[in-house]
Amino acid sequence: MPLLASDRTVGRLSLYRRLLSHLLQEKVRSVFSHRLAEAAGVTAAQVRRDMMVVGYNGIPTKGYDVESLIESIGQFLDAPDPEAVALVGVGNLGRAILSYFDGRRPNLKIVAAFDNDPSKAGQVISGCRCYAVRQIPEVFAENEIATVIITVPADQAQEVCDLLVDAGAKGILNFAPVGLRVPAYIHVENVDMTTSLEKAAYFGRRP
Amino acid sequence: MPLLASDRTVGRLSLYRRLLSHLLQEKVRSVFSHRLAEAAGVTAAQVRRDMMVVGYNGIPTKGYDVESLIESIGQFLDAPDPEAVALVGVGNLGRAILSYFDGRRPNLKIVAAFDNDPSKAGQVISGCRCYAVRQIPEVFAENEIATVIITVPADQAQEVCDLLVDAGAKGILNFAPVGLRVPAYIHVENVDMTTSLEKAAYFGRRP
DNA sequence: ATAACATCGTTACATATGTAACGCTGTATT
DNA sequence: AATACAGCGTTACATATGTAACGATGTTAT
Numbered sequence: 001m002p003l004l005a006s007d008r009t010v011g012r013l014s015l016y017r018r019l020l021s022h023l024l025q026e027k028v029r030s031v032f033s034h035r036l037a038e039a040a041g042v043t044a045a046q047v048r049r050d051m052m053v054v055g056y057n058g059i060p061t062k063g064y065d066v067e068s069l070i071e072s073i074g075q076f077l078d079a080p081d082p083e084a085v086a087l088v089g090v091g092n093l094g095r096a097i098l099s100y101f102d103g104r105r106p107n108l109k110i111v112a113a114f115d116n117d118p119s120k121a122g123q124v125i126s127g128c129r130c131y132a133v134r135q136i137p138e139v140f141a142e143n144e145i146a147t148v149i150i151t152v153p154a155d156q157a158q159e160v161c162d163l164l165v166d167a168g169a170k171g172i173l174n175f176a177p178v179g180l181r182v183p184a185y186i187h188v189e190n191v192d193m194t195t196s197l198e199k200a201a202y203f204g205r206r207p
Numbered sequence: 208m209p210l211l212a213s214d215r216t217v218g219r220l221s222l223y224r225r226l227l228s229h230l231l232q233e234k235v236r237s238v239f240s241h242r243l244a245e246a247a248g249v250t251a252a253q254v255r256r257d258m259m260v261v262g263y264n265g266i267p268t269k270g271y272d273v274e275s276l277i278e279s280i281g282q283f284l285d286a287p288d289p290e291a292v293a294l295v296g297v298g299n300l301g302r303a304i305l306s307y308f309d310g311r312r313p314n315l316k317i318v319a320a321f322d323n324d325p326s327k328a329g330q331v332i333s334g335c336r337c338y339a340v341r342q343i344p345e346v347f348a349e350n351e352i353a354t355v356i357i358t359v360p361a362d363q364a365q366e367v368c369d370l371l372v373d374a375g376a377k378g379i380l381n382f383a384p385v386g387l388r389v390p391a392y393i394h395v396e397n398v399d400m401t402t403s404l405e406k407a408a409y410f411g412r413r414p
Numbered sequence: 415a416t417a418a419c420a421t422c423g424t425t426a427c428a429t430a431t432g433t434a435a436c437g438c439t440g441t442a443t444t
Numbered sequence: 445a446a447t448a449c450a451g452c453g454t455t456a457c458a459t460a461t462g463t464a465a466c467g468a469t470g471t472t473a474t
Contacts (some may be wrong), residue, residue, distance in 0.1 A: 008461070010409050014402040018384060032421070041386045045463060048423065060421040061471050077409055085404070096303035097400065104401060108408055147408040171411020173404050177225060179248045187410035189403050193304065194311060195221040196396050197292070197380050201315055201354045202217050202284055203394035204378020215431070239451070252433060255452065267451045268441050 005053050010077065012050055015040050017073045024066050032063040074107075082107045084143040086169075088160050089152035090115040090130055093175060097151060098126040110149070112139050116156075133163070140167040147171040154178045212260050217284065219257055222247050224280045231273050239270040281314075289314045291350040293376075295367050296359035297322040297337055300382060304358060305333040317356070319346050323363075340370070347374040354378040361385045 005013070019039045023031055033044040033051075040047070051058065056072040058064040085101075087094055090113050101110050113130045115121075123130045131139055139145070148169045152160050157176035164172065165182055172188045174180055177195075180188050212220070226246045230238060240258075244251040258265065263279040265271040292308075294301055297320050308317050320332065323340045330337045338346055346352070355376045359367050364383035371379065372389055379395045381387055384402075387395050 004413055006460075007406065007410070010406050011399075011402050014405045015386075015399070018401065019386075034421090039386060043463065044421095045465090048421090049462085052423070058422060059471085060423095060469050061419080063421075077405060079408070079412060083408060085408070092303040092306045096299040099299045100400060101404070105404070108404060147404070147411055149404065149407075169411075171407035171409070173400075173407040179222075179226075179246060187407060189407040189410070191398060191400065191403050192218075192222070193307060193380075193398065194225065195218050196398050197308070197312070197315060197354070197356065198221045198284060199214065199217050200356075200378035200380040200394060200396040201286070201290060201292070202378070203214070203396070204354055204376075205286060206211055213430075241451085250433065251451090252435090256432085256454090259453070265452060266441085267439050267453095268449080270451075 005076075009050055009053055012040065012042065012046070013054065013073050013077055016047070016050070017070055017077070020066050020070045020073075024070065028066055030063045030065050033058070036064070078107050082109065083147060084111045084145045085109060085147045085149065086112045086114065086136075086140065086143075086145045086164075087128070087149040087151060088114045088133070088136075088164065089150060089156075090117075090120050090125065091151065091153075094149075094151035095125055097149060097175075098128050102126040102128075108147070111143055112145070114139075133160070136163055137167045140164075140169070145169070147173070149173045149175070150180075151175045212283075216257055216260055219247065219249065219253070220261065220280050220284055223254070223257070224277055224284070227273050227277045227280075231277065235273055237270045237272050240265070243271070285314050289316065290354060291318045291352045292316060292354045292356065293319045293321065293343075293347065293350075293352045293371075294335070294356040294358060295321045295340070295343075295371065296357060296363075297324075297327050297332065298358065298360075301356075301358035302332055304356060304382075305335050309333040309335075315354070318350055319352070321346075340367070343370055344374045347371075347376070352376070354380070356380045356382070357387075358382045 016036060019036065033047040037044040037047045054072050054076045056069055085108055087098060087110050098110060098113060110128050113125065113128050114133050114136055115130060116133045118132055120130045121132045146169060148164050150157055150160060150172060154176045157178050158180060161180045161182065165186055170186060172186065174188055174190050177192055182188055223243060226243065240251040240254040244254045261279050261283045263276055292315055294305060294317050305317060305320060317335050320335050320337045321340050321343055322337060325339055327337045328339045353376060355371050357364055357367060357379060361383045364385050365387060368387045368389065372393055377393060379393065381395055381397050384399055389395055
């Protein structure tokens, strides 16, 4: 099993796992590549090819065992131990995201939020404690935080990003609509809502 | 100039336009493909190739005129007239998005928000009026809404989606972590924050 | 026990996307 | 006015990604 998968593949694996979890909740024990493909909006061949990447083997005429496949994808995607995540920028969007992720992925828990408004420090929002921005280094070190979510306004994003990289961030989920400049070994995942909306409008208009 | 561009290309054009707007605010009149490429995180060749799609021509040794390029990209990406957008699901995330888009893209304005909690009807949030879900057909017809943002919980997303398609939605920006089933002529743009976070963590871990 | 069948794993192919090379063009300089 | 040069537009190439075809495999039913 290769230790590195492509961006697209990782995205699909994450999606498969979520779909499989839903199936498990509905007491579904096994699933065929066809069905999983339909739910994920891809072809059955794509699913089988992705399973190869994970190194998981199904059984002809039986399909994939839901529970053990979830386990296998987890071993591939997740770190061996639960990971601590931080969020910077406790505005409307930051709070919404804290709420969104609260309890959603136990292995990827947001344990600290930072804001440059000092009055927010000490507050607990959706189970997450707030700190001042200057506390980033110590809190990162204490919790071994490597993954961060940036939800500050665009004009502060680069500045915050630099602080985070210095503090040891490796993976950044960036909601600010700017291209962050980072060292090559850092991974930035951009969520650009403006672009997404414009794409929805554009392709909705031209079928 | 081709009337249809690829998904990726449209995403980059949207990004270029935003970067160009920033430049314009800083009174920058013209820009080279190199600089625009650097800001967007792509190669110069990519920028020039994308300009071909838009049908915009620069001038050797002078580069691209910022103002007229913004205009050209707008003509390519935007509808001839400003478009009305709706949002469904006025929870934490919905409100954050209403605030985020408030005044950001004048040609793509969120004019109506819907929620199944009747107490929200009549409220105005970030300049956007709230309605009950059952009012979707009439409000869509009145405002000729074709683009919608879905921010309802996962278990209600498909149901809401069906209503929206019936009401005439063509482009859907979906924040719910489920694969929506829609007719072929409808375009769904998924923003999957869970997957994005998992990707950030995965690639941060494996450089 | 054996044969038929459905589904899997894998390899080979097709398409989409990005990168680089190259000649062209217009400006600026002497 | 002629020449040098920086940057553009385009074409050709390389890589990445997705699709489909095909043989292998295990289960089930006779």
